[in-house]
Amino acid sequence: MALRTALEFLAGLRDAREVYYRGERVSSVVDHPELGVAARHAAIDFALAENPKYRELAVHREGAAEYSAYFRVPRDSKDLHSRMKLTEAGTAEGATLVLLIKEIGTDALFALKRVLARSGDARGLERVEAFYRHCRDRDLAMAVAQTDVKGDRSKRPCEQTDPDMYVRVVEKRADGIVVSGAKIHTSCTPYVDEVIVLPSRSMGPGDEPWSLAFAVPAATLGLRLYASDYLHGTDDPFTRPISTNHKMVETLTVFENVFVPWDRVFFVDRPDLAGATALTFVEFHRFTAVSYKLPLLDTLVGAGIAVAKANGIDRAGHVREKLTWLAGYAETVRGLAELAAIRCKLDQGIAYPDVFTTNLAKWTFARDFHRAVEIVQDLAGGLLVTGPSGKDWDAPSVRPTLDKYLPGAWPADRRMAVINLISDLTTRVYGGYQAVLAVHAEGSIEAEKMALFRAYDPSHALALAMRLAGIATATTAAK
Amino acid sequence: MALRTALEFLAGLRDAREVYYRGERVSSVVDHPELGVAARHAAIDFALAENPKYRELAVHREGAAEYSAYFRVPRDSKDLHSRMKLTEAGTAEGATLVLLIKEIGTDALFALKRVLARSGDARGLERVEAFYRHCRDRDLAMAVAQTDVKGDRSKRPCEQTDPDMYVRVVEKRADGIVVSGAKIHTSCTPYVDEVIVLPSRSMGPGDEPWSLAFAVPAATLGLRLYASDYLHGTDDPFTRPISTNHKMVETLTVFENVFVPWDRVFFVDRPDLAGATALTFVEFHRFTAVSYKLPLLDTLVGAGIAVAKANGIDRAGHVREKLTWLAGYAETVRGLAELAAIRCKLDQGIAYPDVFTTNLAKWTFARDFHRAVEIVQDLAGGLLVTGPSGKDWDAPSVRPTLDKYLPGAWPADRRMAVINLISDLTTRVYGGYQAVLAVHAEGSIEAEKMALFRAYDPSHALALAMRLAGIATATTAAK
């Protein structure tokens, strides 16, 4: 019932889980040359809790008991702010890459608690509570499998030619249910303990078999994880100072007749809960998102400042303008994220960040990220893609030439370190990963806009405009 | 020692003040057909304090004494937030046009208190305190004359060919000083009680005569106010629902050998205080600015929603996208303004809004205002500039034709009311006034950027980037 160490976490991953990578079954993710990097990145979460510097933030004490602060159910603005700082700290330790093995899982559990409490489903709620205590007390790592593969986007689940395009119940038994189908873009699945499965959209009549939420251990019979190798390649810490040691892995998460015992089934056959669960989950998860984006944004700002100095151009007017824009962008996201916590609401005794403000922060982040990348690349210069390799750097026959010819206002080693940081962040695979996450993770930009539109309360603005136009508002106030 | 009524305020303006309008001396601003509109607009400030709905917000009680809440020296975040709400309420009552007869004056007084207290100038501080009590206890209206006419922008005051390009001391006497020169863009001067004069820039050695701050009554010998007629024309409330009854007036404010008694001279011959005063003033005044912009932004959002409904296009995808952008823009400004209050700092016992966050709010407002105007015009349609006049509307021979042919999803009267609101806000002289204020008032966009750059603390971002680049930061952390 105590916090686990990073080593205990890693040891726990050596089980029968069925993981595939580059066409082959992986015997142990921890010991795999590439997946092991991701597992050790995730383990930073546990190291943090052991680190005196972060202990206050990362560990929650309740009487004699201690558990990871991610599991603390937020009751007010302060709790949400603390959760934000914890996510931010973990990501900063993760070198701009979120750890995400407790953040997203607790986002899902808080959402399930609210939805089931609201709906009055006492049995479902108790199952969620039990599972929550199970994870909390054993200090488990969790993935959330939400996005279905979807097939034909214009059709609902029950209208698809292949019923497996959304995960579904294929059989109900006395002791549990059997599910099939696949989820996509599931983060961290190969190196967590539990996989929580949520619906990815609202459902309607006829969609009953697809309207379910449940959890299974990662090592469950029939659960097959096909890991993307997108971030592979780890040989050059000189040019990839971040991504050589930090990695996240997404899977195509296939359920082939997976048995789920009833106490792990949070709801099933409930089209009425599907959309609510999806929306309530993102109310928490987008707040997690804007929290974990902050170290990335800070690093872009800091790297922009550093490379402007390294190149000797930091006093130019256009450079100051660009740095000002970068800082303004990053701090707008931070400010709005903090404000979302300050403006929190209560539902079923659980505090959640203000929906409009959270989405405003997320949308602000998403729509200008590529512009931020462009500016940092602009400040850094062509060496981002024409510079020397780590092997050049290490070669005694080459290095003096590089030391002689590559300085700017800073010596070559410091200048190249900053340039390579930026190259890793913006031009190589890790840069592409972050760019795509910016426009797609936790909902696309279009989904953000819809969420903003829905969450906006027009009554104040509309009433003011109608009054100034001299029109009585009674019949027109409805959105 | 009591609050004045609107009528008392207006009566107080009938004095010997020297105001010129359209080439002629004005005998009474209150009774002037155009300037009187502006005076009555300003009087809303006093009406607000009498209005039970706003009394709590607008009136400060200190024991038995009561005074306008603008004079309350902010001590914490709550005070700043209350000041923000008061400014917002006044501007909403002013139909998107700020009242500005106490906001800016108290901004200046709080700044002078801080600067003089910081500098240890006990005598100057006591004069400011005395003048502050004078204004507060008599419930006076104040203008702030800051922007000098400047002449050659590349030269400092003492380098100008004509020494009057910045307001200056021309004589020092036993009982006071004599000043000459001119300020430009001074708002509300013709209809306030007192004019506070601040330096508009930092000064250096040689600039002593131009380094001064003082106050004089509006009706002071030698003080001549040349009022711009920019917003003139009040004949058509149908097409100008806002600006027919609401107006602000700026003056070229000329000091021709104006005598200022010593107790009204806050400092003189202090180049070291000039820049500090200018900067400290805008620390308050930009917060006032983002507070008073909110009703304008809300009205744009509300009018955008209303006209989309009136035109029957509110369900189109591109319309929702535009409305979402508008709401996101307005709420980002509001959110950052609120956050500036929440993050307030203390100096000399006076709370002031966080400088970076205030400037972030202001910059966000300024750089997207024209885009907001474009979107609202886009939603409204060509009738903004091709519609009927008020005289058409009132003509019994014409009106039935308009009623028949001008409806959309709303009947003609309601639709035209919204369209004319937008026309007044965006295409006619009042619209142009707000557009220019957006990019120039309380500092230009370039000044905003410089303020942001200066106020940004790069240490956190730079340290993170340097750590991730593997570089020790000791020698590079300086901005």
Added chain:
Amino acid sequence: MALRTALEFLAGLRDAREVYYRGERVSSVVDHPELGVAARHAAIDFALAENPKYRELAVHREGAAEYSAYFRVPRDSKDLHSRMKLTEAGTAEGATLVLLIKEIGTDALFALKRVLARSGDARGLERVEAFYRHCRDRDLAMAVAQTDVKGDRSKRPCEQTDPDMYVRVVEKRADGIVVSGAKIHTSCTPYVDEVIVLPSRSMGPGDEPWSLAFAVPAATLGLRLYASDYLHGTDDPFTRPISTNHKMVETLTVFENVFVPWDRVFFVDRPDLAGATALTFVEFHRFTAVSYKLPLLDTLVGAGIAVAKANGIDRAGHVREKLTWLAGYAETVRGLAELAAIRCKLDQGIAYPDVFTTNLAKWTFARDFHRAVEIVQDLAGGLLVTGPSGKDWDAPSVRPTLDKYLPGAWPADRRMAVINLISDLTTRVYGGYQAVLAVHAEGSIEAEKMALFRAYDPSHALALAMRLAGIATATTAAK
């Protein structure tokens, strides 16, 4: 059969036309204090043809005959380019305001020729040809009434509650047809000789009565013109250097049982021709639009440069950046407009500008116009809305003070002349007029986007992408 003089044109407008302005019937538009300004502005078209400097461009010679070059049917790229230069020259003489009394009419006639020739309607074509010769040989001015008042935007003409929401045939007689309904936003109607009426949208089965095109003299019984007073106010050439002497007037154009003889009916009961006519018309008219926008853009660029010099800021980095953007914007529109002529196509022997390129030019113009306005206002400063009136300027008691205090790097008179030019162009009613025209005239921005999407031929780009993706394109090349 000769070209008319400006005076002959103005004399021709003194007829029985039924024009209403500010609630009253106008006895003579030429002699009306406000509408007369617009009529004289339009007359510049005729003055141009008399001016030796423009004669070559403005007059077409065909053997002994001479006629306005607007009537020259374009046969190649050179003709289109010449038409572009003529439109540009007329608008430059019109001080950035298009003359539009032959441009739009010939756009409509060329479109009708193409549509009717294509459809094989020999009788309709002959009527168009006869009407074209009538206008050309008498050197007539023409308006085009196209935009219907539309009523409920979600419904087709035949579905509207009030059938008059689109102009329609109410009776067919042996000698002609009788039409009713109203058009909106019709430019120049009060001071042209002929009004050409086109459908504003595609029609379908059931819309027969609304599917017609015809022409009537402006002075026709039952044709009532309700003129907008949007640009009224002409008293101050100091602050309104352009709009005091240049004006365009739009009308609500009401047809109340207007009789149209058969030789003026180009088609009727032809839903199949309605959409084609509307689209073909804008193929010419958007080219006219981008031609007449060029002097406006050039003036913004030139005024931006001039005011930067006048204010003494033209060497600042951010000012150069802004001027570069302005010039780049204006020249991109010009370049694409020229290219649209160069890439012209032939239909029925008539050359028309490339549709995609024309729309690209128009879209480029429209989506950045407000940004251009913002930049010029930014460069000009607050005097745009706080400066002196013409009466101040003319008052001997005031002028010396203005001369002393309003210079920058240029003396006050030159500086204020440039600032007032910008104020007229961007902050006063004329500025608002141009801003709304930018997003709505000749089709809204959304209409532009749809036109661009439809006109884009994706085959080259799609084939290249498919080849690089290694996919055979046969089945996917369709847009």
Added chain:
Amino acid sequence: MALRTALEFLAGLRDAREVYYRGERVSSVVDHPELGVAARHAAIDFALAENPKYRELAVHREGAAEYSAYFRVPRDSKDLHSRMKLTEAGTAEGATLVLLIKEIGTDALFALKRVLARSGDARGLERVEAFYRHCRDRDLAMAVAQTDVKGDRSKRPCEQTDPDMYVRVVEKRADGIVVSGAKIHTSCTPYVDEVIVLPSRSMGPGDEPWSLAFAVPAATLGLRLYASDYLHGTDDPFTRPISTNHKMVETLTVFENVFVPWDRVFFVDRPDLAGATALTFVEFHRFTAVSYKLPLLDTLVGAGIAVAKANGIDRAGHVREKLTWLAGYAETVRGLAELAAIRCKLDQGIAYPDVFTTNLAKWTFARDFHRAVEIVQDLAGGLLVTGPSGKDWDAPSVRPTLDKYLPGAWPADRRMAVINLISDLTTRVYGGYQAVLAVHAEGSIEAEKMALFRAYDPSHALALAMRLAGIATATTAAK
């Protein structure tokens, strides 16, 4: 004296050239596993000339002689347009990656011809002409080394602490000169025949030793090429359909006491020619740039259309808006590039593209490229960075699962092919390469802006604005 085949070209690269890659000397670039890819990519240039489809475009006939059309000195607009189409065709065959082994070299030679002819340096001109014939008649491949490593950006060459920061003459001998220093970002150097060296900036008094232009064979004693490995990694054509087989290589190009015979020295000790050469070179080279960007832009547009179809979202309003923007962006660049050829000027008998229009095209390309990338990523979805690897795809045990779960509106194989094309183009190293090239190659965005500002002729716009402001222009027309 004939055209060479691709094989002849490759054979010619097996010489004593001194190339370093990943810390080691490369014995043969052609046979090197990574550099060989780049050499074969370059060889497409020769294959094109052999391809009947392109022969007309790629081969110039002069009497009996035939040579690569890149060497044709442009005499008019048609020649420039043909050069543009050839560059575009080569890049399309190169799968969006320019070949650049004759384009840039002839850009440099045309520039040298113009500069030396203009300056009246007959001897220098004859050396250029002789070298030009040498390259043309032997069908040689050329790199241009221009960008110096620069050291302290705030200092001129003669002010640098280390004189080698710009390439310079270290000794003059009877038979030639000896040069030292280094160039950076030199493209294609390891696999060309000749290296042309140009100054990278304007020079002044004292900079004589750095003011030189010359050419040497790639295999010259003392010339050392340090090749960047930025684009390395070729193992997965599934996820990298372009960059597995197409590559360009940049070098740090070090001259260590390299001897250059006089007939290869085009000028030396001529600070007056340095800036002119740099500027004249980019007059051609930026035109080359906008020509070779077109296939990249077309591929982004085509891939955007394809992936919208593949995902089944091509009918959504926001998707059409995004595709319209993409097409408009690509076609604006193409249109302006074509116009630059149409508006060409003559200098010394050589036609060169209009400078302002060329820079306008380049600037338009550069400032919106990241936005285009964002849009295409937005349309494509998260599979860009979470999708299967080529080894997954090829594994019989995995493939059926992918075939089942990864279809959208297109089957999995076609959908993944398009998604991987986009991933290669925008999220992996090749995507980063193109993104950085967009903002830095052929001059940074800031350099573009300066070039635009310099090339813009303000006289027309300024005269129009001054006339409308009522100001005589004589004294103010100067820029």
